[in-house]
Amino acid sequence: MKKPMQKIMKILEKNRINIIILIIIILNIYYYDPNIKYAEELDIPAGIGYDFQTKIDDIRYYRIPISTYIFNPNGTTTSTIHEGKGETLLKTRQYRQRKSNRKFLLGNEKAYLISQKSAYDGLNEITNLLFFNPLSNSRAFTLVCGGDPRDILSYKVQGYPNSADYIYGLMQNSPQYNFFPTKAYTTNINYYQLKTEGKNLVLPYIEKTRNGIEITGMALFKGDKMERKINVNEMHSLNRLREDKTKGIISIEKDYKNFAEMDCYIKRKVECYKEKGKYRFVIKLDIKGDMINCKSCRDELCNQEGKDGLVKKFEQKIYEESYKFINKMQNEYKVDALNLGSVAAAKYGRNTGVDWNQIVSDSEIELDINMRLIRGDRGTF
16 A cells, blocks of 8 residues: 555656646636736726716716826836716716726725815715725725815826825825824724714815915814815814824924924823703813924923923913814804714713704813923924
8 A cells, every 4th residue: 555655656746846837727727717807907096086066957967087097018107087977976987987998996096085065065975885885995085175176186296106195195194293093084984973973074175285285174074064174273173172192293482483392192081071951071181292392492491390381381372272173163163073972972872862063062161181291302402
């Protein structure tokens, strides 16, 4: 019995290369799929825009511009714009495919750009379509854009094959200095924000300026409809009060010769109380800061009393900016942009039929700041 086995093993050893080649050929034949295409034969989207227009016949026509990669024979990558039009979002796919000789392949898109007009009209249809499509990229960022999404997608950014790749990098690195959350504005999170009681969606607002594409504020939503855009200063206050574990720079300045800047890491916690039928919210901010630039406060950093006084100035700045935003949110915007309603609903019960935007607008909101200076000798030149 051993001798036949030894002969077989010797034959296999002598012909192992031929056997491996034969196995590879068999596997290729077995798993061959004629539908598999080379990247050069596919329309792979980088960014997708959403817009609509209403014509004379009073029928809405969706306009969906899509920036797709072009893989050139010399190894470089560029992009082009394909636009779909139709009475429904799905009909735009039919229109687009009639003008393209390549198979459309979702899954690698970096950004979804919603026109301001579409955002005011509502995001439910768009969000549902993306969320329930298993081929769409759930990690792509959704943003509201000023103007036509096609103009932003076709904008050329030096060093990038298309503007969508640039926007993706812009959003990935935004948490470093502007108090943006590290995980937000993607399809799954947006769907969760829209469907959870007591939560309201906010999305970054981007525009094409003379300096290029940049974040110019934040879009506030009530339900699935955009309410308004806020500027960058209010955006910083919103992010500090709304998000947990954020990072950014806070500055106090009297003039160009007297200023101080601190790199801050903020943890946020919310407590809710119900007293005589009225809600009271306490937003607690635990702030750790490094003094990174202090042109006029070198002497203050030399002793503990001076450091404490400097920290008080920063706390006062945050209090003033925060309460200014809270007052506008309650009295002018009438939107629970801080998601305080979700805290109250979790504590006192859901599905009660109350309007949390109205409840929060009529509630007392307090701010409790605990700020500590971790390092204070950097930048004291």
